[in-house]
Amino acid sequence: MSTASQPGNQTSSQSSPGASGNNSSNRGQGGARGGRGGGRPRGADSPTVRLSKALSWLLRHNAAAQGVAIRPDGYVLIKDVLAHSKFKGYSIPQIMEVVDTNDKKRFQVLSDEQGNPEWIRAVQGHSLQTVTDPGLEPLDASLIPDAVHGTMFSKWPLIGAQGLNKMGRNHIHMAIGLLGTEGVISGMRGSCNLYIHIDTAKAIADGYKFYKAANNVILSDGKNGEGIIPPEYFSKVVRSNGEVILPAP
The missing domain is CATH 1.10.10.970 (RNA 2'-phosphotransferase, Tpt1/KptA family, N-terminal domain)
Known part of the structure:
Protein backbone atom coordinates (compact mmCIF):
# COMPACT_ATOMS: atom_id res chain seq x y z
CA MET A 1 0.00 0.00 0.00
CA SER A 2 1.18 3.52 -0.65
CA THR A 3 2.25 5.87 2.11
CA ALA A 4 -0.19 8.65 2.94
CA SER A 5 0.80 12.10 1.74
CA GLN A 6 -0.81 15.50 1.38
CA PRO A 7 -3.55 15.71 -1.25
CA GLY A 8 -4.08 18.26 -3.94
CA ASN A 9 -7.08 20.54 -3.94
CA GLN A 10 -9.83 19.88 -1.44
CA THR A 11 -13.19 19.75 -3.10
CA SER A 12 -16.61 18.62 -2.11
CA SER A 13 -17.71 15.33 -3.58
CA GLN A 14 -19.71 15.53 -6.78
CA SER A 15 -22.33 13.11 -7.97
CA SER A 16 -20.89 10.34 -10.07
CA PRO A 17 -22.76 7.84 -12.19
CA GLY A 18 -22.48 4.87 -9.84
CA ALA A 19 -22.40 1.38 -11.20
CA SER A 20 -25.43 -0.77 -10.67
CA GLY A 21 -23.74 -2.97 -8.08
CA ASN A 22 -21.19 -5.69 -7.53
CA ASN A 23 -21.98 -9.39 -7.70
CA SER A 24 -18.72 -10.56 -6.17
CA SER A 25 -19.16 -13.43 -3.75
CA ASN A 26 -16.27 -12.18 -1.59
CA VAL A 123 -16.46 11.54 9.18
CA GLN A 124 -16.89 9.96 12.64
CA GLY A 125 -17.19 6.67 14.48
CA HIS A 126 -13.47 5.85 14.61
CA SER A 127 -11.85 3.44 17.02
CA LEU A 128 -8.40 3.88 15.44
CA GLN A 129 -6.17 5.70 17.92
CA THR A 130 -4.03 7.07 15.07
CA VAL A 131 -6.98 9.14 13.80
CA THR A 132 -6.41 12.15 16.03
CA ASP A 133 -7.68 15.00 13.84
CA PRO A 134 -10.75 13.91 11.84
CA GLY A 135 -11.89 17.48 11.17
CA LEU A 136 -14.22 17.88 14.13
CA GLU A 137 -15.61 21.30 15.06
CA PRO A 138 -15.16 22.22 18.75
CA LEU A 139 -18.47 23.34 20.27
CA ASP A 140 -19.61 25.55 23.09
CA ALA A 141 -22.97 25.23 24.81
CA SER A 142 -24.58 27.91 22.65
CA LEU A 143 -24.02 25.75 19.57
CA ILE A 144 -25.57 22.57 20.99
CA PRO A 145 -28.71 23.42 22.94
CA ASP A 146 -29.58 19.72 22.92
CA ALA A 147 -27.40 16.63 22.71
CA VAL A 148 -29.14 13.26 22.89
CA HIS A 149 -27.58 9.83 23.24
CA GLY A 150 -29.78 7.01 22.01
CA THR A 151 -29.44 3.56 23.52
CA MET A 152 -31.49 0.58 24.69
CA PHE A 153 -33.50 0.61 27.91
CA SER A 154 -31.84 -2.66 28.94
CA LYS A 155 -28.56 -0.76 29.30
CA TRP A 156 -29.99 1.88 31.64
CA PRO A 157 -29.05 0.20 34.96
CA LEU A 158 -25.36 0.33 34.00
CA ILE A 159 -25.49 3.76 32.35
CA GLY A 160 -27.53 5.20 35.19
CA ALA A 161 -24.89 4.07 37.66
CA GLN A 162 -21.69 4.71 35.72
CA GLY A 163 -22.54 7.21 32.99
CA LEU A 164 -22.00 7.11 29.25
CA ASN A 165 -18.78 5.50 28.08
CA LYS A 166 -17.11 5.74 24.67
CA MET A 167 -16.43 1.99 24.91
CA GLY A 168 -14.23 0.89 21.99
CA ARG A 169 -14.60 4.11 20.02
CA ASN A 170 -12.77 7.41 20.27
CA HIS A 171 -15.89 9.35 21.27
CA ILE A 172 -19.35 9.08 22.81
CA HIS A 173 -21.91 9.64 20.04
CA MET A 174 -24.93 11.92 20.31
CA ALA A 175 -27.43 13.62 18.02
CA ILE A 176 -28.66 17.22 18.05
CA GLY A 177 -32.18 15.91 18.63
CA LEU A 178 -34.32 12.84 18.10
CA LEU A 179 -34.34 11.10 14.75
CA GLY A 180 -36.84 12.84 12.51
CA THR A 181 -36.00 16.27 13.91
CA GLU A 182 -34.77 18.72 11.29
CA GLY A 183 -31.05 18.33 10.70
CA VAL A 184 -30.81 14.97 12.50
CA ILE A 185 -29.62 12.29 10.08
CA SER A 186 -27.25 10.36 12.30
CA GLY A 187 -25.99 10.02 15.86
CA MET A 188 -28.20 7.18 17.05
CA ARG A 189 -29.70 3.96 15.73
CA GLY A 190 -33.33 3.90 14.71
CA SER A 191 -33.87 0.93 17.03
CA CYS A 192 -33.01 2.93 20.18
CA ASN A 193 -35.74 3.02 22.81
CA LEU A 194 -34.08 5.20 25.46
CA TYR A 195 -32.99 8.80 24.98
CA ILE A 196 -30.48 10.45 27.32
CA HIS A 197 -30.37 14.25 27.09
CA ILE A 198 -27.11 15.87 28.17
CA ASP A 199 -26.80 19.17 30.06
CA THR A 200 -24.07 20.42 27.74
CA ALA A 201 -23.80 23.84 29.39
CA LYS A 202 -23.01 22.26 32.76
CA ALA A 203 -20.69 19.67 31.25
CA ILE A 204 -18.74 22.20 29.19
CA ALA A 205 -18.43 24.51 32.20
CA ASP A 206 -16.89 21.58 34.08
CA GLY A 207 -14.32 20.89 31.37
CA TYR A 208 -16.01 18.31 29.17
CA LYS A 209 -15.31 18.61 25.44
CA PHE A 210 -17.90 18.39 22.68
CA TYR A 211 -17.40 18.39 18.92
CA LYS A 212 -19.51 18.26 15.78
CA ALA A 213 -18.75 16.02 12.81
CA ALA A 214 -19.57 16.97 9.23
CA ASN A 215 -22.84 14.99 9.38
CA ASN A 216 -24.02 16.84 12.54
CA VAL A 217 -23.20 14.00 14.91
CA ILE A 218 -22.17 15.37 18.32
CA LEU A 219 -19.09 13.71 19.80
CA SER A 220 -17.42 13.85 23.19
CA ASP A 221 -14.30 12.26 24.61
CA GLY A 222 -15.38 13.32 28.08
CA LYS A 223 -13.11 15.29 30.39
CA ASN A 224 -9.35 15.07 29.83
CA GLY A 225 -10.01 12.42 27.20
CA GLU A 226 -11.33 9.91 29.75
CA GLY A 227 -14.27 8.99 27.51
CA ILE A 228 -17.01 9.20 30.15
CA ILE A 229 -19.99 11.51 30.76
CA PRO A 230 -21.22 10.86 34.34
CA PRO A 231 -24.94 10.64 35.20
CA GLU A 232 -24.83 14.03 36.94
CA TYR A 233 -24.86 15.59 33.47
CA PHE A 234 -28.05 13.83 32.36
CA SER A 235 -30.75 16.49 32.18
CA LYS A 236 -33.53 14.16 31.03
CA VAL A 237 -33.92 10.47 30.28
CA VAL A 238 -37.02 9.32 28.41
CA ARG A 239 -38.14 6.00 26.96
CA SER A 240 -39.52 5.84 23.43
CA ASN A 241 -42.98 5.13 24.89
CA GLY A 242 -42.89 8.49 26.67
CA GLU A 243 -42.06 7.21 30.15
CA VAL A 244 -39.80 9.70 31.95
CA ILE A 245 -36.94 8.08 33.87
CA LEU A 246 -35.18 11.34 34.81
CA PRO A 247 -35.98 13.63 36.42
CA ALA A 248 -37.64 11.11 38.68
CA PRO A 249 -41.44 11.56 38.83
Missing part, protein backbone atom coordinates in the same frame (compact mmCIF):
# COMPACT_ATOMS: atom_id res chain seq x y z
CA ARG A 27 -17.40 -13.12 1.91
CA GLY A 28 -15.92 -9.99 3.46
CA GLN A 29 -18.44 -7.77 1.70
CA GLY A 30 -21.30 -9.18 3.78
CA GLY A 31 -24.82 -9.96 2.71
CA ALA A 32 -26.09 -13.15 1.17
CA ARG A 33 -26.09 -14.36 -2.39
CA GLY A 34 -29.20 -14.05 -4.44
CA GLY A 35 -31.42 -17.02 -5.09
CA ARG A 36 -31.77 -18.86 -8.36
CA GLY A 37 -33.98 -16.17 -9.74
CA GLY A 38 -31.29 -13.54 -9.21
CA GLY A 39 -33.16 -11.64 -6.47
CA ARG A 40 -31.81 -10.94 -3.00
CA PRO A 41 -33.06 -13.00 -0.06
CA ARG A 42 -35.36 -11.10 2.26
CA GLY A 43 -33.30 -8.88 4.55
CA ALA A 44 -30.13 -9.13 2.43
CA ASP A 45 -28.20 -5.90 1.90
CA SER A 46 -27.97 -4.28 -1.51
CA PRO A 47 -24.50 -4.01 -3.12
CA THR A 48 -24.40 -0.31 -2.21
CA VAL A 49 -25.16 -1.03 1.46
CA ARG A 50 -22.56 -3.83 1.51
CA LEU A 51 -19.98 -1.43 0.14
CA SER A 52 -20.94 1.23 2.69
CA LYS A 53 -20.53 -1.26 5.54
CA ALA A 54 -17.19 -2.42 4.17
CA LEU A 55 -15.96 1.18 3.95
CA SER A 56 -17.02 1.83 7.54
CA TRP A 57 -15.25 -1.35 8.65
CA LEU A 58 -12.00 -0.27 7.00
CA LEU A 59 -11.99 3.50 7.51
CA ARG A 60 -13.29 3.56 11.09
CA HIS A 61 -11.66 0.52 12.62
CA ASN A 62 -9.29 -1.60 10.54
CA ALA A 63 -7.15 0.40 8.10
CA ALA A 64 -3.93 0.09 10.09
CA ALA A 65 -4.45 -3.59 10.89
CA GLN A 66 -5.10 -4.26 7.20
CA GLY A 67 -1.90 -2.50 6.10
CA VAL A 68 -3.75 0.47 4.58
CA ALA A 69 -2.03 3.81 5.26
CA ILE A 70 -4.36 6.23 7.07
CA ARG A 71 -3.60 9.84 7.91
CA PRO A 72 -4.25 11.50 11.30
CA ASP A 73 -7.28 13.21 9.73
CA GLY A 74 -8.70 9.83 8.75
CA TYR A 75 -8.15 10.03 5.00
CA VAL A 76 -7.09 6.98 2.99
CA LEU A 77 -6.15 6.86 -0.68
CA ILE A 78 -9.06 5.48 -2.67
CA LYS A 79 -6.65 3.43 -4.77
CA ASP A 80 -5.46 1.73 -1.57
CA VAL A 81 -9.05 0.93 -0.64
CA LEU A 82 -9.72 -0.64 -4.03
CA ALA A 83 -6.47 -2.63 -3.83
CA HIS A 84 -7.70 -4.38 -0.67
CA SER A 85 -9.18 -7.84 -1.23
CA LYS A 86 -12.43 -6.86 0.53
CA PHE A 87 -13.11 -4.35 -2.27
CA LYS A 88 -12.20 -6.58 -5.21
CA GLY A 89 -14.41 -5.77 -8.18
CA TYR A 90 -15.56 -2.37 -6.90
CA SER A 91 -14.79 0.90 -8.67
CA ILE A 92 -14.42 4.61 -7.93
CA PRO A 93 -17.91 5.38 -9.36
CA GLN A 94 -19.41 2.82 -6.98
CA ILE A 95 -17.58 4.37 -4.03
CA MET A 96 -18.80 7.81 -5.08
CA GLU A 97 -22.35 6.48 -5.28
CA VAL A 98 -22.05 5.46 -1.63
CA VAL A 99 -20.59 8.84 -0.66
CA ASP A 100 -23.30 10.78 -2.48
CA THR A 101 -26.31 8.68 -1.50
CA ASN A 102 -25.55 7.53 2.05
CA ASP A 103 -28.44 8.78 4.16
CA LYS A 104 -26.23 9.38 7.20
CA LYS A 105 -23.48 11.17 5.20
CA ARG A 106 -20.82 8.94 6.72
CA PHE A 107 -18.03 9.68 4.26
CA GLN A 108 -16.08 12.59 2.78
CA VAL A 109 -13.91 12.66 -0.33
CA LEU A 110 -10.99 14.85 -1.39
CA SER A 111 -10.28 15.30 -5.09
CA ASP A 112 -6.98 15.90 -6.86
CA GLU A 113 -6.18 19.03 -8.89
CA GLN A 114 -8.09 17.61 -11.87
CA GLY A 115 -11.20 17.03 -9.77
CA ASN A 116 -10.81 13.26 -9.62
CA PRO A 117 -11.71 11.56 -6.31
CA GLU A 118 -8.43 10.67 -4.57
CA TRP A 119 -8.94 10.36 -0.80
CA ILE A 120 -11.82 9.12 1.36
CA ARG A 121 -12.55 9.14 5.10
CA ALA A 122 -15.28 8.31 7.57
Whole structure:
Protein backbone atom coordinates (compact mmCIF):
# COMPACT_ATOMS: atom_id res chain seq x y z
CA MET A 1 0.00 0.00 0.00
CA SER A 2 1.18 3.52 -0.65
CA THR A 3 2.25 5.87 2.11
CA ALA A 4 -0.19 8.65 2.94
CA SER A 5 0.80 12.10 1.74
CA GLN A 6 -0.81 15.50 1.38
CA PRO A 7 -3.55 15.71 -1.25
CA GLY A 8 -4.08 18.26 -3.94
CA ASN A 9 -7.08 20.54 -3.94
CA GLN A 10 -9.83 19.88 -1.44
CA THR A 11 -13.19 19.75 -3.10
CA SER A 12 -16.61 18.62 -2.11
CA SER A 13 -17.71 15.33 -3.58
CA GLN A 14 -19.71 15.53 -6.78
CA SER A 15 -22.33 13.11 -7.97
CA SER A 16 -20.89 10.34 -10.07
CA PRO A 17 -22.76 7.84 -12.19
CA GLY A 18 -22.48 4.87 -9.84
CA ALA A 19 -22.40 1.38 -11.20
CA SER A 20 -25.43 -0.77 -10.67
CA GLY A 21 -23.74 -2.97 -8.08
CA ASN A 22 -21.19 -5.69 -7.53
CA ASN A 23 -21.98 -9.39 -7.70
CA SER A 24 -18.72 -10.56 -6.17
CA SER A 25 -19.16 -13.43 -3.75
CA ASN A 26 -16.27 -12.18 -1.59
CA ARG A 27 -17.40 -13.12 1.91
CA GLY A 28 -15.92 -9.99 3.46
CA GLN A 29 -18.44 -7.77 1.70
CA GLY A 30 -21.30 -9.18 3.78
CA GLY A 31 -24.82 -9.96 2.71
CA ALA A 32 -26.09 -13.15 1.17
CA ARG A 33 -26.09 -14.36 -2.39
CA GLY A 34 -29.20 -14.05 -4.44
CA GLY A 35 -31.42 -17.02 -5.09
CA ARG A 36 -31.77 -18.86 -8.36
CA GLY A 37 -33.98 -16.17 -9.74
CA GLY A 38 -31.29 -13.54 -9.21
CA GLY A 39 -33.16 -11.64 -6.47
CA ARG A 40 -31.81 -10.94 -3.00
CA PRO A 41 -33.06 -13.00 -0.06
CA ARG A 42 -35.36 -11.10 2.26
CA GLY A 43 -33.30 -8.88 4.55
CA ALA A 44 -30.13 -9.13 2.43
CA ASP A 45 -28.20 -5.90 1.90
CA SER A 46 -27.97 -4.28 -1.51
CA PRO A 47 -24.50 -4.01 -3.12
CA THR A 48 -24.40 -0.31 -2.21
CA VAL A 49 -25.16 -1.03 1.46
CA ARG A 50 -22.56 -3.83 1.51
CA LEU A 51 -19.98 -1.43 0.14
CA SER A 52 -20.94 1.23 2.69
CA LYS A 53 -20.53 -1.26 5.54
CA ALA A 54 -17.19 -2.42 4.17
CA LEU A 55 -15.96 1.18 3.95
CA SER A 56 -17.02 1.83 7.54
CA TRP A 57 -15.25 -1.35 8.65
CA LEU A 58 -12.00 -0.27 7.00
CA LEU A 59 -11.99 3.50 7.51
CA ARG A 60 -13.29 3.56 11.09
CA HIS A 61 -11.66 0.52 12.62
CA ASN A 62 -9.29 -1.60 10.54
CA ALA A 63 -7.15 0.40 8.10
CA ALA A 64 -3.93 0.09 10.09
CA ALA A 65 -4.45 -3.59 10.89
CA GLN A 66 -5.10 -4.26 7.20
CA GLY A 67 -1.90 -2.50 6.10
CA VAL A 68 -3.75 0.47 4.58
CA ALA A 69 -2.03 3.81 5.26
CA ILE A 70 -4.36 6.23 7.07
CA ARG A 71 -3.60 9.84 7.91
CA PRO A 72 -4.25 11.50 11.30
CA ASP A 73 -7.28 13.21 9.73
CA GLY A 74 -8.70 9.83 8.75
CA TYR A 75 -8.15 10.03 5.00
CA VAL A 76 -7.09 6.98 2.99
CA LEU A 77 -6.15 6.86 -0.68
CA ILE A 78 -9.06 5.48 -2.67
CA LYS A 79 -6.65 3.43 -4.77
CA ASP A 80 -5.46 1.73 -1.57
CA VAL A 81 -9.05 0.93 -0.64
CA LEU A 82 -9.72 -0.64 -4.03
CA ALA A 83 -6.47 -2.63 -3.83
CA HIS A 84 -7.70 -4.38 -0.67
CA SER A 85 -9.18 -7.84 -1.23
CA LYS A 86 -12.43 -6.86 0.53
CA PHE A 87 -13.11 -4.35 -2.27
CA LYS A 88 -12.20 -6.58 -5.21
CA GLY A 89 -14.41 -5.77 -8.18
CA TYR A 90 -15.56 -2.37 -6.90
CA SER A 91 -14.79 0.90 -8.67
CA ILE A 92 -14.42 4.61 -7.93
CA PRO A 93 -17.91 5.38 -9.36
CA GLN A 94 -19.41 2.82 -6.98
CA ILE A 95 -17.58 4.37 -4.03
CA MET A 96 -18.80 7.81 -5.08
CA GLU A 97 -22.35 6.48 -5.28
CA VAL A 98 -22.05 5.46 -1.63
CA VAL A 99 -20.59 8.84 -0.66
CA ASP A 100 -23.30 10.78 -2.48
CA THR A 101 -26.31 8.68 -1.50
CA ASN A 102 -25.55 7.53 2.05
CA ASP A 103 -28.44 8.78 4.16
CA LYS A 104 -26.23 9.38 7.20
CA LYS A 105 -23.48 11.17 5.20
CA ARG A 106 -20.82 8.94 6.72
CA PHE A 107 -18.03 9.68 4.26
CA GLN A 108 -16.08 12.59 2.78
CA VAL A 109 -13.91 12.66 -0.33
CA LEU A 110 -10.99 14.85 -1.39
CA SER A 111 -10.28 15.30 -5.09
CA ASP A 112 -6.98 15.90 -6.86
CA GLU A 113 -6.18 19.03 -8.89
CA GLN A 114 -8.09 17.61 -11.87
CA GLY A 115 -11.20 17.03 -9.77
CA ASN A 116 -10.81 13.26 -9.62
CA PRO A 117 -11.71 11.56 -6.31
CA GLU A 118 -8.43 10.67 -4.57
CA TRP A 119 -8.94 10.36 -0.80
CA ILE A 120 -11.82 9.12 1.36
CA ARG A 121 -12.55 9.14 5.10
CA ALA A 122 -15.28 8.31 7.57
CA VAL A 123 -16.46 11.54 9.18
CA GLN A 124 -16.89 9.96 12.64
CA GLY A 125 -17.19 6.67 14.48
CA HIS A 126 -13.47 5.85 14.61
CA SER A 127 -11.85 3.44 17.02
CA LEU A 128 -8.40 3.88 15.44
CA GLN A 129 -6.17 5.70 17.92
CA THR A 130 -4.03 7.07 15.07
CA VAL A 131 -6.98 9.14 13.80
CA THR A 132 -6.41 12.15 16.03
CA ASP A 133 -7.68 15.00 13.84
CA PRO A 134 -10.75 13.91 11.84
CA GLY A 135 -11.89 17.48 11.17
CA LEU A 136 -14.22 17.88 14.13
CA GLU A 137 -15.61 21.30 15.06
CA PRO A 138 -15.16 22.22 18.75
CA LEU A 139 -18.47 23.34 20.27
CA ASP A 140 -19.61 25.55 23.09
CA ALA A 141 -22.97 25.23 24.81
CA SER A 142 -24.58 27.91 22.65
CA LEU A 143 -24.02 25.75 19.57
CA ILE A 144 -25.57 22.57 20.99
CA PRO A 145 -28.71 23.42 22.94
CA ASP A 146 -29.58 19.72 22.92
CA ALA A 147 -27.40 16.63 22.71
CA VAL A 148 -29.14 13.26 22.89
CA HIS A 149 -27.58 9.83 23.24
CA GLY A 150 -29.78 7.01 22.01
CA THR A 151 -29.44 3.56 23.52
CA MET A 152 -31.49 0.58 24.69
CA PHE A 153 -33.50 0.61 27.91
CA SER A 154 -31.84 -2.66 28.94
CA LYS A 155 -28.56 -0.76 29.30
CA TRP A 156 -29.99 1.88 31.64
CA PRO A 157 -29.05 0.20 34.96
CA LEU A 158 -25.36 0.33 34.00
CA ILE A 159 -25.49 3.76 32.35
CA GLY A 160 -27.53 5.20 35.19
CA ALA A 161 -24.89 4.07 37.66
CA GLN A 162 -21.69 4.71 35.72
CA GLY A 163 -22.54 7.21 32.99
CA LEU A 164 -22.00 7.11 29.25
CA ASN A 165 -18.78 5.50 28.08
CA LYS A 166 -17.11 5.74 24.67
CA MET A 167 -16.43 1.99 24.91
CA GLY A 168 -14.23 0.89 21.99
CA ARG A 169 -14.60 4.11 20.02
CA ASN A 170 -12.77 7.41 20.27
CA HIS A 171 -15.89 9.35 21.27
CA ILE A 172 -19.35 9.08 22.81
CA HIS A 173 -21.91 9.64 20.04
CA MET A 174 -24.93 11.92 20.31
CA ALA A 175 -27.43 13.62 18.02
CA ILE A 176 -28.66 17.22 18.05
CA GLY A 177 -32.18 15.91 18.63
CA LEU A 178 -34.32 12.84 18.10
CA LEU A 179 -34.34 11.10 14.75
CA GLY A 180 -36.84 12.84 12.51
CA THR A 181 -36.00 16.27 13.91
CA GLU A 182 -34.77 18.72 11.29
CA GLY A 183 -31.05 18.33 10.70
CA VAL A 184 -30.81 14.97 12.50
CA ILE A 185 -29.62 12.29 10.08
CA SER A 186 -27.25 10.36 12.30
CA GLY A 187 -25.99 10.02 15.86
CA MET A 188 -28.20 7.18 17.05
CA ARG A 189 -29.70 3.96 15.73
CA GLY A 190 -33.33 3.90 14.71
CA SER A 191 -33.87 0.93 17.03
CA CYS A 192 -33.01 2.93 20.18
CA ASN A 193 -35.74 3.02 22.81
CA LEU A 194 -34.08 5.20 25.46
CA TYR A 195 -32.99 8.80 24.98
CA ILE A 196 -30.48 10.45 27.32
CA HIS A 197 -30.37 14.25 27.09
CA ILE A 198 -27.11 15.87 28.17
CA ASP A 199 -26.80 19.17 30.06
CA THR A 200 -24.07 20.42 27.74
CA ALA A 201 -23.80 23.84 29.39
CA LYS A 202 -23.01 22.26 32.76
CA ALA A 203 -20.69 19.67 31.25
CA ILE A 204 -18.74 22.20 29.19
CA ALA A 205 -18.43 24.51 32.20
CA ASP A 206 -16.89 21.58 34.08
CA GLY A 207 -14.32 20.89 31.37
CA TYR A 208 -16.01 18.31 29.17
CA LYS A 209 -15.31 18.61 25.44
CA PHE A 210 -17.90 18.39 22.68
CA TYR A 211 -17.40 18.39 18.92
CA LYS A 212 -19.51 18.26 15.78
CA ALA A 213 -18.75 16.02 12.81
CA ALA A 214 -19.57 16.97 9.23
CA ASN A 215 -22.84 14.99 9.38
CA ASN A 216 -24.02 16.84 12.54
CA VAL A 217 -23.20 14.00 14.91
CA ILE A 218 -22.17 15.37 18.32
CA LEU A 219 -19.09 13.71 19.80
CA SER A 220 -17.42 13.85 23.19
CA ASP A 221 -14.30 12.26 24.61
CA GLY A 222 -15.38 13.32 28.08
CA LYS A 223 -13.11 15.29 30.39
CA ASN A 224 -9.35 15.07 29.83
CA GLY A 225 -10.01 12.42 27.20
CA GLU A 226 -11.33 9.91 29.75
CA GLY A 227 -14.27 8.99 27.51
CA ILE A 228 -17.01 9.20 30.15
CA ILE A 229 -19.99 11.51 30.76
CA PRO A 230 -21.22 10.86 34.34
CA PRO A 231 -24.94 10.64 35.20
CA GLU A 232 -24.83 14.03 36.94
CA TYR A 233 -24.86 15.59 33.47
CA PHE A 234 -28.05 13.83 32.36
CA SER A 235 -30.75 16.49 32.18
CA LYS A 236 -33.53 14.16 31.03
CA VAL A 237 -33.92 10.47 30.28
CA VAL A 238 -37.02 9.32 28.41
CA ARG A 239 -38.14 6.00 26.96
CA SER A 240 -39.52 5.84 23.43
CA ASN A 241 -42.98 5.13 24.89
CA GLY A 242 -42.89 8.49 26.67
CA GLU A 243 -42.06 7.21 30.15
CA VAL A 244 -39.80 9.70 31.95
CA ILE A 245 -36.94 8.08 33.87
CA LEU A 246 -35.18 11.34 34.81
CA PRO A 247 -35.98 13.63 36.42
CA ALA A 248 -37.64 11.11 38.68
CA PRO A 249 -41.44 11.56 38.83
